[in-house]
Amino acid sequence: MSDVERLLQLGDDALIAAQRFAEWHASSPEMEEDVALANIALDQLGAARLLLSYAGESLGKDEDTLAYQRDDRDFRNCLLVELPNGDFAVTMAKLLFLSAYQLPLYTALAAGPDERLAAIAAKTRKESAYHLDHGSQWTIRLGDGTEESHRRMQDAVDQVWPYTHELTAGEVSRADWLAIVEPVLDEATLVRPADDGWAPTGGRSGVHTEHLSYLLAEMQVLHRAYPGAKW
Amino acid sequence: MSGEWPLWEVFVRPRRGLSHGHVGSLRAPDAVMALRNARDLYTRRQEGVSIWVVPATAITAASPDEKDAFFDPAADKVYRHPTFYEVPDGVRHL
Numbered sequence: 481m482s483d484v485e486r487l488l489q490l491g492d493d494a495l496i497a498a499q500r501f502a503e504w505h506a507s508s509p510e511m512e513e514d515v516a517l518a519n520i521a522l523d524q525l526g527a528a529r530l531l532l533s534y535a536g537e538s539l540g541k542d543e544d545t546l547a548y549q550r551d552d553r554d555f556r557n558c559l560l561v562e563l564p565n566g567d568f569a570v571t572m573a574k575l576l577f578l579s580a581y582q583l584p585l586y587t588a589l590a591a592g593p594d595e596r597l598a599a600i601a602a603k604t605r606k607e608s609a610y611h612l613d614h615g616s617q618w619t620i621r622l623g624d625g626t627e628e629s630h631r632r633m634q635d636a637v638d639q640v641w642p643y644t645h646e647l648t649a650g651e652v653s654r655a656d657w658l659a660i661v662e663p664v665l666d667e668a669t670l671v672r673p674a675d676d677g678w679a680p681t682g683g684r685s686g687v688h689t690e691h692l693s694y695l696l697a698e699m700q701v702l703h704r705a706y707p708g709a710k711w
Numbered sequence: 712m713s714g715e716w717p718l719w720e721v722f723v724r725p726r727r728g729l730s731h732g733h734v735g736s737l738r739a740p741d742a743v744m745a746l747r748n749a750r751d752l753y754t755r756r757q758e759g760v761s762i763w764v765v766p767a768t769a770i771t772a773a774s775p776d777e778k779d780a781f782f783d784p785a786a787d788k789v790y791r792h793p794t795f796y797e798v799p800d801g802v803r804h805l
Contacts, residue, residue: 511738512752515751519751617743
């Protein structure tokens with residue numbers, strides 16, 4: 481994997497995750513959660529800007545060009561982040577699984593040889609730690625909550641689980657990822673799905689689900705209608 | 712759903728402060744989440760380095776009806792302020 485390819489993967493994960501989390505804004509179950517998810521979305525967006533700006537330097541493009549003028553086939557994000565939010569439990573499952581991947585990844589990159597990437601990772605790692613905490617806390621409360629919240633949290637974990645294989649196909653090992661996720665599922669009294677099922681991939685090579693195209697249409701429409709728009 | 716979550720009072724100690732000051736309130740299902748919500752709501756701009764959350768129901772407040780008995784008697788007791796002694800000459804840093 482080339483350096484720029486890695487930056488695009490990291491940056492696109494963050495950008496698409498930001499867009500999805502921001503969708504909750506003003507429609508969360510509680511006002512406090514609105515602020516929490518908006519904070520997380522902005523953390524991801526901040527990371528995306530740093531990473532895509534860096535990637536863009538070797539591609540001769542700026543962050544806006546990369547964010548707003550690429551088509552779905554050019555995006556390198558994992559499939560998990562582009563999946564629709566579903567109910568709150570699905571969003572929390574996605575948050576838990578994503579941050580359990582981003583935290584060890586950024587931790588490793590913070591000690592890596594690329595100084596600029598290491599600085600970005602050192603900053604972002606702290607944010608990921610908070611995202612992991614938030615996803616864990618809600619997974620535990622919903623899993624170990626009422627009968628209905630348990631059922632819906634288990635459904636969410638089962639539904640998102642196949643997409644986690646793509647996360648652990650690269651620099652973060654399955655064992656490291658499970659070491660973070662399994663204790664949370666245990667405490668939440670949830671059943672950890674088996675690892676022998678369907679394991680969709682393709683995000684890293686630009687072959688996405690149909691959901692990404694709809695997300696990009698909404699995210700890019702203004703910039704495409706008014707190229708170079710500033711506000 | 713609003714109204715089912717209990718109310719929590721939030722106290723934040725500023726970076727250079729010694730004591731926690733009341734900054735507001737929020738709703739959360741339990742103390743752990745209240746602390747996290749407080750972090751998101753009240754320390755977004757580096758307002759503090761420490762947070763306390765207290766169940767609003769645990770606070771006993773003075774009643775506005777008792778205002779007269781509680782606070783008015785202090786109004787005419789000027790001798791409670793340290794203004795009735797003379798500062799000797801030569802005392803510095805006062």
